[in-house]
Amino acid sequence: MKFVMSYSCGKDSTLALHKLIKGGHEPVGLLVMVNQDMDRSWFHGADYELLDKFSDALEIPLILCPSSGEAYHLEFEKGLKRAIELGAEMAGFGDIDIENNRRWSEDRCHAAGIRAEFPLWQQGREKIVQEILSKDYCCIIKSINNRLLPKEILGKPLDAKIAERMASSGIDLCGENGEYHTIAVDGPIFKHKLDIQTGEVLDFGDRSVIAIR
Known part of the structure; x- marks a missing residue:
């Protein structure tokens, strides 16, 4: 279809x-x-x-x-x-x-x-993140809630270590409450990896965003 x-x-x-x-x-x-x-x-x-x-x-x-x-x-x-x-x-x-x-x-x-x-409906938030990682998708962390996550992870790919850090901090692992956002730049359905560059980190008080182009 x-x-x-x-x-x-x-x-x-x-x-x-x-x-x-x-x-x-x-x-x-x-x-x-x-x-x-x-x-x-x-x-x-x-x-x-x-x-x-x-x-x-x-x-x-x-x-x-x-x-x-x-x-x-x-x-x-x-x-x-x-x-x-x-x-x-x-x-x-x-x-x-x-x-x-x-x-x-x-x-x-x-x-x-x-x-x-809705292919992901009721699949479980932790399970979804683990599936993304297991399928080798590269998802760059683009923005974070400054009150919940450190700026040092901005621009880095979401991996098992960062996911474990998120889980231990008690936030929603999928970021459904706006804890963080990602952009996916590579993985099985991509014909090639996106050619991107990360730039400056912009601080908006409760939220920080890294420039990606």
């Missing part, structure tokens, strides 16, 4: 994409929501140049949806409809276990007229 992936560039949506592809489904596009005021993807902050690198490395076209916060849901639905025009019968999501998030995604799909699929 052809599908479109709601893609954040992070570890969870990448693993969900992996599962759908390995399940025999064919991706027609990566639906990426873009903050039109910042020209970067919502939540993970990938700029257009970095998004192009993802499309090239995965060999999947982008379906970019610039929006304001108020029109986010409407632009998402428009993106789904564009995917349907490309042949998509299903939309994939990386949601894990938060009911409100799943319901939002299902509502958008219902409005657009496409089936919603």
Whole structure:
């Protein structure tokens, strides 16, 4: 079945994409929501140049949806409809276990007229991280909550040692509460590793972000 992936560039949506592809489904596009005021993807902050690198490395076209916060849901639905025009019968999501998030995604799909699929649903947060590591995905830590994690891990790949450190600190290992965000730059479904460079660390008080391009 052809599908479109709601893609954040992070570890969870990448693993969900992996599962759908390995399940025999064919991706027609990566639906990426873009903050039109910042020209970067919502939540993970990938700029257009970095998004192009993802499309090239995965060999999947982008379906970019610039929006304001108020029109986010409407632009998402428009993106789904564009995917349907490309042949998509299903939309994939990386949601894990938060009911409100799943319901939002299902509502958008219902409005657009496409089936919603959640490959990671109720798989267990720790299990998901362990699966990402076991499949040798390289996921760079892009942002952290300064109150919960040290800045020294910014720009480093999520590995077993860092995951153990996170677990011992008592945070959610998947970062579902915003403890940290990653971008996936290599792994089994990538045709080649993204050519990226890390830059300065930007401190926003309770959150720090490393520039990646």
